[in-house]
Each structure stands twice: as C-alpha cells, then as structure tokens.
Amino acid sequence: MAQAQVIKMYNGFYYLQTGREGDELLSCRLRGRIKRHKGAVVPGDYVEYELLEDGTGVIESCLPRKSLLLRPAVANIDQVIVTFAARQPDLNELLLNRFLVLAEWSGIPEIVICINKCDLLPEAAQESFLQAYRDAGYRLLLVSAHEKQGIDGLRAQLSGKVTVFAGPSGVGKSSLLNAIDERLQLATGKISDKIKRGKHTTRAACLLPLAGGGTVVDTPGFSAAELEQLDKGKLAWYFPEFRQxxxxxxxxxxxxxxxxxxxxxxxxxxxxICRERYEAYLNILQAINERKKAY
Ligand SMILES: Nc1nc2c(ncn2[C@@H]2O[C@H](COP(=O)(O)OP(=O)(O)OP(=O)(O)O)[C@@H](O)[C@H]2O)c(=O)[nH]1
Ligand SMILES: [Mg+2]
Ligand SMILES: [Zn+2]
Incomplete structure (x- = not known):
C-alpha cells in the first residue's frame, strides 16, 4: 500500500503530499474503522492510503509517530517555536509559560522562544528582555517581521527540521513565515479585525516546505492552552531549571x-530560580487542581 504524509486537514478532508504530478495534494477521507477517535490522524502523520477511481483517496492506517504536539495537534515535529509579540498584544508571561509547559509535556526535542514585533520594543529593553527564560536554558530569538530583523537567524534555526510555530493569535506567526520565505504568501490580519470577526486569520494547521530547506507548520493562534490532563506530579519537570x-x-x-x-x-x-517562573508554576498547578476537582 502507498504511503504519504498528511499536510493539512480541513472540513473532514485530509490532504496528502504524494509526490504525484504537479505536486498536487491528494484529498482523502478516513476509512470508517479509524474514524472513531478524535486525533487518530493529524497533520504531520505518515499514513497508508488507497487511491479511488474518482481521483480521491482513502486513508487505511496511520504509521507510528515520533512525537505528538497536542495543541495544535501535529505529529512528527522536531521543534516548536513558541512565538509571542513584544507588544500588541502585550506579552503575557503566564501564557508564555503555559505554552512552554505544553511543549515540554509533548516531548518535542527542541523548544525555542521567538519574540516578534521587536520594532515596538525600545532597543535598551531588548538586551535583558526575558532573561529568566535564557537562564532556564531556552534559546531566545528577538525578531521583527516588519523590519526584517533577526529573520536570517530564524531561518537558520529552521533548516533541516520540521518546526511548528505556536502562539496566541495576532503575534505575527504567519507574518514571520512570509518574511522567511516570500513564496508562502500566507494570509495575515489586523488584530482589530480578528476581534471583530472573532476568528483567527489562520484557520488550520498546514505543513509548508521552505525554500531554504526544512518544513514549517503555521497554526491558528489560541488563547488558553489546555493543561488539565497534565499529571501534576510531573509539572515541575517541565520547568527545566527546577530539575536539579x-x-x-x-x-x-x-x-x-x-x-x-x-x-x-x-x-x-x-x-x-526566577520568582516569575515559580509563580507561573504555582498558577498552573492550581489550575490543574481546580480542574480535577470540577470533574
Ligand atoms: N509592529 C509589527 N507588527 C507586526 C509584525 N509582524 C506582524 N505584525 C502585525 O501583527 C498582525 C497579526 O499578524 P499575523 O501574522 O496575522 O498573526 P498570526 O500570529 O499569524 O495570527 P493568527 O493566524 O490569527 O494566529 C498583523 O496586523 C501584522 O501586520 C512586526 O514585526 N511588527
Ligand atoms: Mg496566522
Ligand atoms: Zn519541593
């Protein structure tokens, strides 16, 4: 049976990169028996499929995964770039910590923090910006999609890997990807429009090959990373500087x-240990405790 990677998922269809003529994606449905549980097949998965007479396909099974990021659901990724804006929207450190815990929990080998819109941050503030996270061992990239600042460093970070851009809506994930590879031409949106429409500009996770090598996943932003299923006994391990x-x-x-x-x-x-990081730990611990009680 033929094998291919799921590039995106939309309205119940799965789009496979099959390497056929014209690089066109093959739209597929899932075979009934694997349909039952949610998340059975997600973007990034390698699957076995059968071609149908009408030119579409049907996915028969999903091959074992190397990794699985839960929110957004993407399989087989090497790296997460947790993306926030320095301003507009103002950086919410608690949310940043939630994204970091989510990434640590998913077992993604490399986690990098990328702060976009640094054109809105006074230069003097940049040097010590988020020092606690650098001290914790995270690589921190300060960039600006608009001013094309730090884009070469970001591009180098992506080469040869499958990378997910995760972060809240409006921080400029799609704008950054467009700056890295101008052929992508991803839709971007004004924050005011996003609030008015109550919708994200990016609607679904999609794998995109880069001109400079590597693959990136643009994802819709989300505001409340869900951590309720996390085992609270393990939470401290997801703060690397706590481990010792x-x-x-x-x-x-x-x-x-x-x-x-x-x-x-x-x-x-x-x-x-930096106090803000410890307070973020306590906050997430409390959220887990409260959710457990609610069930
Ligand atoms: N000042 C400034 N604004 C930026 C920068 N990068 C992006 N923006 C603006 O931020 C807004 C949101 O950008 P998007 O790229 O759509 O953000 P996103 O993270 O992809 O949002 P979702 O797809 O909804 O998750 C747009 O109005 C961009 O023009 C930057 O480097 N500096
Ligand atoms: Mg986007
Ligand atoms: Zn203790």
Whole structure:
C-alpha cells in the first residue's frame, strides 16, 4: 500500500503530499474503522492510503509517530517555536509559560522562544528582555517581521527540521513565515479585525516546505492552552531549571507549594530560580487542581 504524509486537514478532508504530478495534494477521507477517535490522524502523520477511481483517496492506517504536539495537534515535529509579540498584544508571561509547559509535556526535542514585533520594543529593553527564560536554558530569538530583523537567524534555526510555530493569535506567526520565505504568501490580519470577526486569520494547521530547506507548520493562534490532563506530579519537570532541585526536596511527593524543606522554594529564595517562573508554576498547578476537582 502507498504511503504519504498528511499536510493539512480541513472540513473532514485530509490532504496528502504524494509526490504525484504537479505536486498536487491528494484529498482523502478516513476509512470508517479509524474514524472513531478524535486525533487518530493529524497533520504531520505518515499514513497508508488507497487511491479511488474518482481521483480521491482513502486513508487505511496511520504509521507510528515520533512525537505528538497536542495543541495544535501535529505529529512528527522536531521543534516548536513558541512565538509571542513584544507588544500588541502585550506579552503575557503566564501564557508564555503555559505554552512552554505544553511543549515540554509533548516531548518535542527542541523548544525555542521567538519574540516578534521587536520594532515596538525600545532597543535598551531588548538586551535583558526575558532573561529568566535564557537562564532556564531556552534559546531566545528577538525578531521583527516588519523590519526584517533577526529573520536570517530564524531561518537558520529552521533548516533541516520540521518546526511548528505556536502562539496566541495576532503575534505575527504567519507574518514571520512570509518574511522567511516570500513564496508562502500566507494570509495575515489586523488584530482589530480578528476581534471583530472573532476568528483567527489562520484557520488550520498546514505543513509548508521552505525554500531554504526544512518544513514549517503555521497554526491558528489560541488563547488558553489546555493543561488539565497534565499529571501534576510531573509539572515541575517541565520547568527545566527546577530539575536539579526536585530530588533534594524532603518529601518525594513534594508539589513545591506548601511543603516544608522544599529545595525548589529554597532555590527561589536564594535566587537560583526566577520568582516569575515559580509563580507561573504555582498558577498552573492550581489550575490543574481546580480542574480535577470540577470533574
Ligand atoms: N509592529 C509589527 N507588527 C507586526 C509584525 N509582524 C506582524 N505584525 C502585525 O501583527 C498582525 C497579526 O499578524 P499575523 O501574522 O496575522 O498573526 P498570526 O500570529 O499569524 O495570527 P493568527 O493566524 O490569527 O494566529 C498583523 O496586523 C501584522 O501586520 C512586526 O514585526 N511588527
Ligand atoms: Mg496566522
Ligand atoms: Zn519541593
């Protein structure tokens, strides 16, 4: 049976890159028996398919995945670029932390933070901007799609990998991809229009091959990353700079919130862990606790 990769998913159709004439995508339905559970096949998946007489296809099965990002659902990615704007909308650090936890949880090997719209940030503020995240070990790229600042560095970061651009609506994910490869011509939108229409400019995740090598996934922005299924015992491990302290806590079930002799809390007091990051941890922990109670 033939195999191909799912490039996008839209209105119940799956579009496969089959390498056929004209590089045209093959639109497919799922075979009834794999249809049942949501997320059975997502963009990035490699599938086995059968060609039908009407020129469409039917997906018979999904091959094993290397990785799976849950929100947005994309399989087999190597890297997430968590994208936010320096301004417009103002950077919401709590939300940034939620995206980072989501990416760590998904087991994506490389996580990079990209801050767009740096043309709106005074130059003096750029140097120490988000220092806590650099200290935590994240690569931080400060860029501007409009001023074409930092675009070469971003392009180099994408080469040879499958990368997802994740982040809230309106931060400029599509604008950045257009700046990286002008052939893409992705639709972008004014924030005021997005609010009026209550819709995102980008509607569905789609894999896009880049001129300079590598593949990117443009995704619709979303505001509330869903973390409720996360195991709260693992949450601290998704904050890389906490890891060296976790096993030094007195209780091995320590949640690093109210317990005595907590090495994480001590590190916060001593300055080894940044307070904003610790507060983001507590906030997400509380959200998990409240959701669990609600069920
Ligand atoms: N000042 C400034 N504005 C930018 C920059 N990049 C993008 N914008 C503007 O930000 C707005 C949103 O850009 P999009 O690229 O549509 O944002 P998006 O993240 O793809 O949004 P969704 O598809 O809804 O998730 C547009 O009005 C862009 O012109 C930048 O570097 N600087
Ligand atoms: Mg977009
Ligand atoms: Zn602890």
């Amino acid at each position: 302290y976790i096993e030094k806590c007195y209780y091995n079930t320590c949640t690093h919130s109210h317990e005595p002799d907590c090495a994480v809390k001590e590190a916060v007091e001593a300055g080894g």
